[in-house]
Amino acid sequence: QLQLVQSGGGLVQPGGSLRLSCEASGFTLDEYAGGWFREAPGKEREVVSCISTTDDMIYYADSVKGRFTISRDNAKNTVSLEMNSLQREDAAVYYCAVSIFGCIADMRRWRYWGQGTQVNVSS
DSSP states (O other), X not given: OOEEEEEEOEEEOTTOOEEEEEEEEXXXXXXXXXXXXXXXXXXXXXXXXXXXTTSSOEEEOTTTXXXXXXXXXXXXXXXXXXXXXXXXXXXXXXXXXXXXXXSOSOGGXXXXXXXXXXXXXXX
């Protein structure tokens, strides 16, 4: 079965840190760009970060630039998102996804999606 399995997330206080991981199962990740998206209540899903197949292109949304770090480990078939200095505005369901088309804006081109994981930021 081809799937992405997410782990991490949870509740953290403002200013805290969390790490999200996404492991591919049934296929190898090295042919795909990896991305993280989030969806807050009442808002559309948005891209948070993306990393190309060879790490030569990395994108961050302006809202997370300098606080979040995306990485990939093709040997472990994983893509991760390190989130630091979390703010209440970062609370959302986070999804990982992969795209054979690279870091493309059209979400319909992202082939596989993780199950989503909740990130809550509250004191």
